[in-house]
Amino acid sequence: MIKYRYICLTVAAAAIVSLxxxxxxxxxxxxxxxxxxxxxxxxxxxxxxxHGGKAKININTAILSELDKFEAKLGxxxxxxxxxxxxxxxxxxxxxxxxxxxQEQFDxxxxxxxxQEVVLTGEAKDVDYMTKLGLMKGHLLVAKELLDQNQPKxxxxxIGHPVEEIYVDVEDQLNxxxxxxxxxxxVSLQDLVKSNPKNAKLKTDFTSSVQAxxxxxxxxxxxxxxxxxxxxxxxxxxxxxxxxxxxxAIANGKVSAAIExxxxxxxxIYANDLYKGISSQVAQTNPEAHKAIEASLADLVKVWxxxxxxxxxxxxxxxxxxxxxxxxxxxxxxxxxxxxxxxRSQVNLMGGAETQV
Numbered sequence: 489m490i491k492y493r494y495i496c497l498t499v500a501a502a503a504i505v506s507l508x509x510x511x512x513x514x515x516x517x518x519x520x521x522x523x524x525x526x527x528x529x530x531x532x533x534x535x536x537x538x539h540g541g542k543a544k545i546n547i548n549t550a551i552l553s554e555l556d557k558f559e560a561k562l563g564x565x566x567x568x569x570x571x572x573x574x575x576x577x578x579x580x581x582x583x584x585x586x587x588x589x590x591q592e593q594f595d596x597x598x599x600x601x602x603x604q605e606v607v608l609t610g611e612a613k614d615v616d617y618m619t620k621l622g623l624m625k626g627h628l629l630v631a632k633e634l635l636d637q638n639q640p641k642x643x644x645x646x647i648g649h650p651v652e653e654i655y656v657d658v659e660d661q662l663n664x665x666x667x668x669x670x671x672x673x674x675v676s677l678q679d680l681v682k683s684n685p686k687n688a689k690l691k692t693d694f695t696s697s698v699q700a701x702x703x704x705x706x707x708x709x710x711x712x713x714x715x716x717x718x719x720x721x722x723x724x725x726x727x728x729x730x731x732x733x734x735x736x737a738i739a740n741g742k743v744s745a746a747i748e749x750x751x752x753x754x755x756x757i758y759a760n761d762l763y764k765g766i767s768s769q770v771a772q773t774n775p776e777a778h779k780a781i782e783a784s785l786a787d788l789v790k791v792w793x794x795x796x797x798x799x800x801x802x803x804x805x806x807x808x809x810x811x812x813x814x815x816x817x818x819x820x821x822x823x824x825x826x827x828x829x830x831x832r833s834q835v836n837l838m839g840g841a842e843t844q845v
Contacts, residue, residue, distance in 0.1 A: 545600055622705075734791070
């Protein structure tokens with residue numbers, strides 16, 4: 489019994505330590521591990537920071553939406569594609585040696601660059617999975633708008649991106665979760681939009697593709713998909729991507745890249761839809777945080793009045809960044825509250841188990 493009590497106290501202490509890791513502080517890489525062949529394990533304790541724009545970006549594996557953060561920060565057109573084209577990188581400094589960017593530009597982003605492979609586990613893995621599928625959903629939402637407006641050429645990239653950028657990044661997880669393959673459907677849909685966008689079959693194929701993404705999301709337990717703490721992490725990931733895409737879309741006070749503008753619109757629309765599903769729960773547990781998140785999302789949605797970009801941007805990238813950060817900060821309050829309650833419940837359950845012994 490004494491031994492069992494010690495185990496209970498040890499686990500409870502570990503739970504408290506785990507909770508302290510949820511403050512958004514990024515986890516340092518292991519400096520003793522050789523660059524270019526590194527692996528880090530990210531568990532649910534660090535998951536809150538991984539989708540808030542604080543985690544380093546692996547330039548060997550990141551999708552274009554993630555690499556767009558560098559493009560937006562440095563103001564270098566098509567930088568994401570250039571980074572992707574010059575893979576692999578043995579170390580972050582290869583960005584300079586391969587003449588992808590200058591040393592001066594590298595110095596501005598070096599704290600955000602890594603070649604370390606991150607292996608996600610626990611809740612962090614589930615958040616990553618749903619966020620990647622959420623990015624797919626955002627692409628398809630804006631593609632549908634453009635198709636409805638008879639803009640197939642503008643819609644085509646947004647059908648292609650889920651296949652070309654995201655599917656390969658989430659394919660292993662789809663297999664692990666026994667989700668039926670739907671890459672073929674997305675490729676066929678993209679081909680149809682390119683070759684015969686007026687084909688009546690397009691509408692049916694599009695609906696099937698959206699349903700396939702929704703089905704993949706539904707592979708996660710329903711109760712998990714309804715938990716505010718979990719959903720807010722996904723929302724933060726989507727908004728982080730939208731923030732980067734919007735920054736890459738705007739140059740000299742104009743929308744210079746329509747595709748990035750449209751990408752960010754789709755991500756924000758889906759993030760807003762997700763929040764509607766948990767808003768009543770957040771309003772009950774964290775009314776002040778809810779008001780801030782709801783107000784900021786309402787302002788954020790207005791930045792994209794339509795799928796086709798306006799002549800003059802509604803807000804600057806700096807304004808959008810402030811809104812996204814406000815949502816992230818208030819989301820973290822909800823996440824921390826949720827985590828605290830869960831940890832207390834776990835400790836109480838262990839205390840009850842000890843009493844029974």
